Amino acid sequence: MHIAIASDHAAFALKQALAAWLRGEGHTVDDLGPDGEASVDYPDYGYRLAEHLAAGHAERGIALCGSGIGISIAVNRHPAVRCALVGEPLSASLAREHNDAQVIALGARLIGPDMARACVTAFLDTPFAGDRHVRRVGKLSHPPFPARPAANESSAA
Amino acid sequence: MHIAIASDHAAFALKQALAAWLRGEGHTVDDLGPDGEASVDYPDYGYRLAEHLAAGHAERGIALCGSGIGISIAVNRHPAVRCALVGEPLSASLAREHNDAQVIALGARLIGPDMARACVTAFLDTPFAGDRHVRRVGKLSHPPFPARPAANESSAA
Numbered sequence: 001m002h003i004a005i006a007s008d009h010a011a012f013a014l015k016q017a018l019a020a021w022l023r024g025e026g027h028t029v030d031d032l033g034p035d036g037e038a039s040v041d042y043p044d045y046g047y048r049l050a051e052h053l054a055a056g057h058a059e060r061g062i063a064l065c066g067s068g069i070g071i072s073i074a075v076n077r078h079p080a081v082r083c084a085l086v087g088e089p090l091s092a093s094l095a096r097e098h099n100d101a102q103v104i105a106l107g108a109r110l111i112g113p114d115m116a117r118a119c120v121t122a123f124l125d126t127p128f129a130g131d132r133h134v135r136r137v138g139k140l141s142h143p144p145f146p147a148r149p150a151a152n153e154s155s156a157a
Numbered sequence: 158m159h160i161a162i163a164s165d166h167a168a169f170a171l172k173q174a175l176a177a178w179l180r181g182e183g184h185t186v187d188d189l190g191p192d193g194e195a196s197v198d199y200p201d202y203g204y205r206l207a208e209h210l211a212a213g214h215a216e217r218g219i220a221l222c223g224s225g226i227g228i229s230i231a232v233n234r235h236p237a238v239r240c241a242l243v244g245e246p247l248s249a250s251l252a253r254e255h256n257d258a259q260v261i262a263l264g265a266r267l268i269g270p271d272m273a274r275a276c277v278t279a280f281l282d283t284p285f286a287g288d289r290h291v292r293r294v295g296k297l298s299h300p301p302f303p304a305r306p307a308a309n310e311s312s313a314a
Contacts, residue, residue: 039289043296054306067251069241069258070293076233077300080307084226085242091267094224101226110248132196136227139200143234147304149211150237 001124004058006032006049008042008071011064011108014116018062021117030058046074053102054080061103062120068107075103079141087111089122096126100137158281161215163189163206165199165228168221168265171273175219178274187215203231210259211237218260219277225264232260236298244268246279253283257294 003022007015012034019029032048034040042065049071053061061083065071068085075083083103084095087110095101104123106116160179164172169191176186189205191197199222206228210218218240222228225242232240240260241252244267252258261280263273 041293041296043293043300047301050302054302067241067248067255069243069248069252069256070297072229072242073233073239073256073258073297074300076230077236077297078302079234079305082230084224085229086226087244087248091224091226091244091264095226098224099226099230101230107248136198136200139198140227140230140234141306143200143231143304144204145207145211145235145304147300147302148236149298 001060002028002030002058003060003062003124004030004032004049004052005062005064006045006071007034007064007108008045008066009034009037009039010066011106012037014106014108014113015064017113018116018120022120042070043074046071047077049103050075050078050081054078059102060124063103063105064108065105066107066109068105068110072105075105079143082137082140086119086123088115089118092119092122093126096123097129098133100128100133158217159185159187159215160217160219160281161187161189161206161209162219162221163202163228164191164221164265165202165223166191166194166196167223168263169194171263171265171270172221174270175221175273175277179277199227200231203228204234206260207232207235207238211235216259217281220260220262221265222262223264223266225262225267229262232262236300239294239297243276243280245272246275249276249279250283253280254286255290257285257290
């Protein structure tokens with residue numbers, strides 16, 4: 001499978017480990033950075049991953065930061081991409097089965113490397129269930145919001 | 158605190174339980190639905206919650222569905238709202254401390270009511286840490302994407 005991966009500095013080591021493991025399993029891996037442990041901002045890498053997926057350059061994506069929270073929010077800003085923050089394999093399976101998620105986010109400071117691999121395996125192995133989920137997933141591509149906060153919403157940002 | 162809560166049918170019972178508990182703790186709770194266990198689509202309720210928060214009608218939000226995944230994606234479509242899907246209190250604290258999240262999402266089929274309350278308590282009690290996180294959180298309100306998928310991105314939707 002063609003898989004893209006991106007992280008922040010806190011998850012750099014996990015990114016390197018997962019990329020090497022996935023390549024060893026025969027997958028094609030696009031490493032979207034960063035290239036080292038210097039401090040970066042997770043939205044930059046989450047946005048890069050989302051654009052890569054939306055453009056069709058990869059079939060699946062893995063988004064990593066310290067907790068997984070920040071980068072999962074960034075990826076989900078893209079209306080064509082669905083990212084599930086997971087900490088165990090059942091959620092990773094449900095993200096595929098019910099939500100047709102193209103991306104999972106993992107927290108490198110919260111789960112260990114074996115759990116991360118178990119999540120990725122469940123994510124890659126589970127098909128979308130279709131059926132009633134198709135309508136709901138479709139609605140996720142058509143949010144009733146502008147892409148930027150309105151002026152009177154700045155306090156919430 | 159002024160708190161809004163929304164769910165899908167799978168998480169209706171947890172929504173009722175959390176709303177009653179929060180009111181008993183002295184909070185003001187806006188219940189944005191649904192009103193019963195009839196099947197609904199989680200994006201509709203996630204979007205309603207996001208708009209409620211972005212408009213300043215509540216300070217914090219709680220988003221519930223079976224896994225928490227689908228409704229967390231919906232809430233995060235709004236560029237002024239940050240939603241963290243969590244399954245334990247440490248993640249709920251980090252969502253506030255690092256990401257200034259206004260909303261947490263919980264999976265009613267994955268965690269029990271005591272764990273849900275522990276997550277909500279950590280979420281309500283933890284302040285934003287500010288500092289270097291301010292710049293990163295700010296970037297989450299300015300994604301470099303349109304609000305709708307481009308025509309050539311339809312395959313990813």
